Amino acid sequence: MMANYDLHTHTTFSDGAHTVDITVKFAEAMGLEAVAITDHLTPGTRLYEEEGLLDIYLKEVERASKWADVLVLKGAEATILDLEGHISMDDETFSKLDVVLVDLGGHSRGIIRDPPKSRSKLLANVTKCVVEVASNPLFHVLAHPFSLGRLPEPIEPSHIPQEDLREMAQAMRENGKVFEVMNCTFWWFPRMEVKRFTEQYVDIVRTFAQEGVSFSVGSDDHRTGVGNIGWSLRVLREAEVTPEQIVDPKAFLDRT
Numbered sequence: 277m278m279a280n281y282d283l284h285t286h287t288t289f290s291d292g293a294h295t296v297d298i299t300v301k302f303a304e305a306m307g308l309e310a311v312a313i314t315d316h317l318t319p320g321t322r323l324y325e326e327e328g329l330l331d332i333y334l335k336e337v338e339r340a341s342k343w344a345d346v347l348v349l350k351g352a353e354a355t356i357l358d359l360e361g362h363i364s365m366d367d368e369t370f371s372k373l374d375v376v377l378v379d380l381g382g383h384s385r386g387i388i389r390d391p392p393k394s395r396s397k398l399l400a401n402v403t404k405c406v407v408e409v410a411s412n413p414l415f416h417v418l419a420h421p422f423s424l425g426r427l428p429e430p431i432e433p434s435h436i437p438q439e440d441l442r443e444m445a446q447a448m449r450e451n452g453k454v455f456e457v458m459n460c461t462f463w464w465f466p467r468m469e470v471k472r473f474t475e476q477y478v479d480i481v482r483t484f485a486q487e488g489v490s491f492s493v494g495s496d497d498h499r500t501g502v503g504n505i506g507w508s509l510r511v512l513r514e515a516e517v518t519p520e521q522i523v524d525p526k527a528f529l530d531r532t
Protein backbone atom coordinates (compact mmCIF):
# COMPACT_ATOMS: atom_id res chain seq x y z
CA MET A 277 0.00 0.00 0.00
CA MET A 278 1.25 3.49 -0.85
CA ALA A 279 0.02 5.04 2.37
CA ASN A 280 -1.78 3.65 5.37
CA TYR A 281 -2.45 6.63 7.59
CA ASP A 282 -4.82 9.52 8.15
CA LEU A 283 -3.27 12.92 8.69
CA HIS A 284 -6.51 14.92 8.80
CA THR A 285 -9.21 14.31 11.42
CA HIS A 286 -11.56 16.40 13.55
CA THR A 287 -12.88 15.66 17.02
CA THR A 288 -15.33 17.21 19.46
CA PHE A 289 -12.64 19.83 20.19
CA SER A 290 -13.90 21.43 16.97
CA ASP A 291 -16.66 20.21 14.66
CA GLY A 292 -15.99 16.47 14.59
CA ALA A 293 -18.45 13.86 15.81
CA HIS A 294 -16.11 11.83 18.03
CA THR A 295 -13.85 12.40 20.99
CA VAL A 296 -10.07 12.21 20.66
CA ASP A 297 -10.11 8.75 22.25
CA ILE A 298 -12.71 7.34 19.85
CA THR A 299 -10.88 8.86 16.90
CA VAL A 300 -7.64 7.22 17.97
CA LYS A 301 -9.38 3.89 18.65
CA PHE A 302 -10.91 4.14 15.19
CA ALA A 303 -7.42 4.55 13.71
CA GLU A 304 -6.10 1.62 15.68
CA ALA A 305 -9.08 -0.58 14.78
CA MET A 306 -8.63 0.27 11.10
CA GLY A 307 -5.03 -0.91 11.33
CA LEU A 308 -3.59 2.47 10.41
CA GLU A 309 0.06 3.19 10.88
CA ALA A 310 -0.58 6.75 12.08
CA VAL A 311 -3.31 9.28 12.73
CA ALA A 312 -3.06 13.03 13.23
CA ILE A 313 -5.68 14.86 15.25
CA THR A 314 -6.04 18.16 13.42
CA ASP A 315 -8.86 20.20 14.88
CA HIS A 316 -9.66 23.63 13.50
CA LEU A 317 -7.57 26.47 14.82
CA THR A 318 -9.11 29.45 13.11
CA PRO A 319 -10.76 32.68 14.26
CA GLY A 320 -14.12 31.92 15.82
CA THR A 321 -13.34 28.32 16.77
CA ARG A 322 -13.14 27.21 20.41
CA LEU A 323 -9.52 26.08 20.23
CA TYR A 324 -8.51 29.45 18.84
CA GLU A 325 -10.60 31.62 21.13
CA GLU A 326 -10.78 29.85 24.50
CA GLU A 327 -7.85 30.52 26.78
CA GLY A 328 -6.15 27.30 27.88
CA LEU A 329 -8.26 24.93 25.75
CA LEU A 330 -5.42 24.23 23.33
CA ASP A 331 -3.28 22.85 26.16
CA ILE A 332 -6.12 20.60 27.35
CA TYR A 333 -6.52 19.36 23.77
CA LEU A 334 -2.81 18.67 23.40
CA LYS A 335 -2.70 16.82 26.70
CA GLU A 336 -5.60 14.63 25.64
CA VAL A 337 -3.94 13.80 22.33
CA GLU A 338 -0.67 13.11 24.10
CA ARG A 339 -2.41 10.79 26.56
CA ALA A 340 -3.97 8.85 23.68
CA SER A 341 -0.59 8.56 22.00
CA LYS A 342 0.65 6.69 25.10
CA TRP A 343 -2.03 3.96 25.23
CA ALA A 344 -2.74 3.62 21.53
CA ASP A 345 -1.16 0.99 19.32
CA VAL A 346 -0.93 3.50 16.48
CA LEU A 347 1.29 6.55 16.02
CA VAL A 348 -0.71 9.61 17.13
CA LEU A 349 0.37 13.07 15.99
CA LYS A 350 -0.57 16.34 17.64
CA GLY A 351 -1.92 18.49 14.88
CA ALA A 352 -4.17 21.38 13.99
CA GLU A 353 -5.77 22.84 10.90
CA ALA A 354 -5.11 26.54 10.57
CA THR A 355 -6.41 28.72 7.77
CA ILE A 356 -5.01 31.19 5.27
CA LEU A 357 -6.00 34.75 6.14
CA ASP A 358 -4.96 36.78 3.11
CA LEU A 359 -3.07 36.91 -0.17
CA GLU A 360 0.17 37.78 1.63
CA GLY A 361 0.29 34.29 3.11
CA HIS A 362 -0.59 35.09 6.72
CA ILE A 363 -2.21 32.17 8.54
CA SER A 364 -4.00 31.63 11.85
CA MET A 365 -0.94 30.20 13.59
CA ASP A 366 1.74 31.70 15.83
CA ASP A 367 5.26 30.52 16.72
CA GLU A 368 4.38 29.39 20.22
CA THR A 369 1.43 27.25 19.12
CA PHE A 370 3.37 25.88 16.17
CA SER A 371 6.17 24.73 18.46
CA LYS A 372 3.71 22.56 20.44
CA LEU A 373 2.42 20.69 17.40
CA ASP A 374 3.77 17.80 15.31
CA VAL A 375 1.88 18.60 12.13
CA VAL A 376 0.07 21.72 11.00
CA LEU A 377 -2.34 21.83 8.09
CA VAL A 378 -3.54 25.03 6.51
CA ASP A 379 -6.54 25.44 4.24
CA LEU A 380 -8.30 28.01 2.12
CA GLY A 381 -11.48 28.83 3.98
CA GLY A 382 -14.03 31.43 4.88
CA HIS A 383 -11.37 33.68 6.39
CA SER A 384 -9.17 33.72 3.28
CA ARG A 385 -9.58 37.30 2.11
CA GLY A 386 -9.50 37.83 -1.64
CA ILE A 387 -10.42 34.24 -2.39
CA ILE A 388 -13.28 32.80 -0.37
CA ARG A 389 -13.95 35.92 1.70
CA ASP A 390 -14.68 38.90 -0.57
CA PRO A 391 -13.75 37.11 -3.79
CA PRO A 392 -13.15 39.31 -6.83
CA LYS A 393 -15.91 39.29 -9.42
CA SER A 394 -13.84 38.11 -12.34
CA ARG A 395 -12.67 34.53 -12.57
CA SER A 396 -9.27 35.49 -13.99
CA LYS A 397 -8.62 37.81 -11.04
CA LEU A 398 -9.71 35.08 -8.64
CA LEU A 399 -7.37 32.60 -10.29
CA ALA A 400 -4.53 35.11 -10.09
CA ASN A 401 -5.28 35.57 -6.37
CA VAL A 402 -5.21 31.82 -5.76
CA THR A 403 -1.79 31.54 -7.39
CA LYS A 404 -0.40 34.52 -5.49
CA CYS A 405 -1.82 33.18 -2.25
CA VAL A 406 -0.38 29.68 -2.60
CA VAL A 407 3.02 31.02 -3.67
CA GLU A 408 3.11 33.45 -0.73
CA VAL A 409 1.86 31.01 1.88
CA ALA A 410 4.41 28.40 0.75
CA SER A 411 7.18 30.43 2.39
CA ASN A 412 5.30 30.74 5.69
CA PRO A 413 7.25 28.51 8.10
CA LEU A 414 4.32 27.90 10.46
CA PHE A 415 2.70 24.96 8.67
CA HIS A 416 3.58 21.69 6.91
CA VAL A 417 0.65 20.57 4.77
CA LEU A 418 -1.64 22.43 2.39
CA ALA A 419 -5.04 20.87 3.13
CA HIS A 420 -7.31 19.93 0.20
CA PRO A 421 -5.70 22.37 -2.27
CA PHE A 422 -7.99 24.14 -4.75
CA SER A 423 -11.23 23.38 -2.90
CA LEU A 424 -12.88 26.24 -4.78
CA GLY A 425 -15.94 24.65 -6.36
CA ARG A 426 -18.46 26.15 -3.95
CA LEU A 427 -17.73 29.79 -4.74
CA PRO A 428 -20.41 31.91 -6.47
CA GLU A 429 -18.15 31.65 -9.52
CA PRO A 430 -16.84 28.09 -9.00
CA ILE A 431 -13.33 27.22 -10.05
CA GLU A 432 -12.89 23.73 -11.45
CA PRO A 433 -9.44 22.14 -11.33
CA SER A 434 -9.05 22.46 -15.11
CA HIS A 435 -9.57 26.23 -14.95
CA ILE A 436 -6.19 26.72 -13.28
CA PRO A 437 -3.55 27.52 -15.92
CA GLN A 438 -0.78 24.97 -16.22
CA GLU A 439 1.96 27.58 -15.75
CA ASP A 440 0.32 28.75 -12.53
CA LEU A 441 0.19 25.17 -11.26
CA ARG A 442 3.92 24.83 -11.96
CA GLU A 443 4.70 28.10 -10.21
CA MET A 444 2.74 27.06 -7.11
CA ALA A 445 4.27 23.58 -7.16
CA GLN A 446 7.79 24.99 -7.34
CA ALA A 447 7.14 27.31 -4.40
CA MET A 448 5.82 24.38 -2.38
CA ARG A 449 8.72 22.11 -3.29
CA GLU A 450 11.32 24.77 -2.46
CA ASN A 451 9.75 25.20 0.97
CA GLY A 452 9.11 21.52 1.64
CA LYS A 453 5.33 21.93 1.80
CA VAL A 454 3.16 18.85 1.41
CA PHE A 455 0.09 18.60 -0.87
CA GLU A 456 -2.77 16.80 0.86
CA VAL A 457 -4.92 14.54 -1.30
CA MET A 458 -7.98 14.65 0.91
CA ASN A 459 -10.43 11.82 0.46
CA CYS A 460 -13.56 13.98 0.25
CA THR A 461 -12.25 16.74 -2.00
CA PHE A 462 -15.17 16.06 -4.35
CA TRP A 463 -17.49 17.53 -1.68
CA TRP A 464 -16.25 20.96 -2.68
CA PHE A 465 -17.45 20.41 -6.27
CA PRO A 466 -21.18 19.71 -6.05
CA ARG A 467 -21.71 20.60 -9.70
CA MET A 468 -19.15 18.15 -11.07
CA GLU A 469 -19.59 14.43 -11.66
CA VAL A 470 -17.10 12.41 -9.63
CA LYS A 471 -15.52 10.94 -12.76
CA ARG A 472 -14.87 14.28 -14.43
CA PHE A 473 -13.70 15.85 -11.18
CA THR A 474 -11.34 12.97 -10.44
CA GLU A 475 -9.78 13.15 -13.91
CA GLN A 476 -9.14 16.87 -13.49
CA TYR A 477 -7.74 16.52 -9.98
CA VAL A 478 -5.45 13.69 -11.07
CA ASP A 479 -4.00 16.07 -13.67
CA ILE A 480 -3.24 18.63 -10.96
CA VAL A 481 -1.63 16.05 -8.70
CA ARG A 482 0.46 14.76 -11.62
CA THR A 483 1.77 18.27 -12.30
CA PHE A 484 2.73 18.78 -8.65
CA ALA A 485 4.37 15.36 -8.58
CA GLN A 486 6.39 16.18 -11.68
CA GLU A 487 7.65 19.30 -9.91
CA GLY A 488 8.83 17.20 -6.99
CA VAL A 489 6.18 18.04 -4.39
CA SER A 490 5.33 15.39 -1.79
CA PHE A 491 1.88 14.27 -0.77
CA SER A 492 -0.08 13.20 2.29
CA VAL A 493 -3.49 11.58 2.61
CA GLY A 494 -6.33 12.23 5.00
CA SER A 495 -10.03 11.65 5.47
CA ASP A 496 -10.83 15.10 6.92
CA ASP A 497 -13.05 13.00 9.14
CA HIS A 498 -15.86 14.85 10.84
CA ARG A 499 -18.23 11.89 10.78
CA THR A 500 -17.42 9.95 7.63
CA GLY A 501 -14.77 7.65 9.06
CA VAL A 502 -11.17 7.84 10.16
CA GLY A 503 -8.87 6.10 7.72
CA ASN A 504 -11.20 6.55 4.78
CA ILE A 505 -8.58 7.17 2.09
CA GLY A 506 -9.75 5.08 -0.86
CA TRP A 507 -10.19 8.01 -3.23
CA SER A 508 -6.91 9.60 -2.11
CA LEU A 509 -5.02 6.43 -2.97
CA ARG A 510 -6.80 6.16 -6.30
CA VAL A 511 -5.76 9.70 -7.24
CA LEU A 512 -2.14 9.12 -6.21
CA ARG A 513 -2.06 5.93 -8.23
CA GLU A 514 -3.66 7.45 -11.33
CA ALA A 515 -1.32 10.45 -11.12
CA GLU A 516 1.61 8.01 -10.98
CA VAL A 517 2.95 9.40 -7.73
CA THR A 518 5.80 7.22 -6.49
CA PRO A 519 5.88 5.86 -2.92
CA GLU A 520 8.97 8.02 -2.26
CA GLN A 521 6.84 11.11 -2.87
CA ILE A 522 4.37 10.21 -0.15
CA VAL A 523 5.31 11.55 3.25
CA ASP A 524 6.12 9.21 6.06
CA PRO A 525 4.12 10.34 9.12
CA LYS A 526 7.10 9.53 11.37
CA ALA A 527 9.01 12.32 9.63
CA PHE A 528 6.83 14.90 11.41
CA LEU A 529 8.17 13.79 14.76
CA ASP A 530 11.73 14.59 13.75
CA ARG A 531 10.95 18.12 12.62
CA THR A 532 11.27 21.06 14.93
Ligand SMILES: [Zn+2]
Nearest residue numbers: 284286353496
Ligand atom coordinates in the same frame (compact mmCIF):
# COMPACT_ATOMS: atom_id res chain seq x y z
ZN1 LIG B 1 -10.37 19.64 8.05
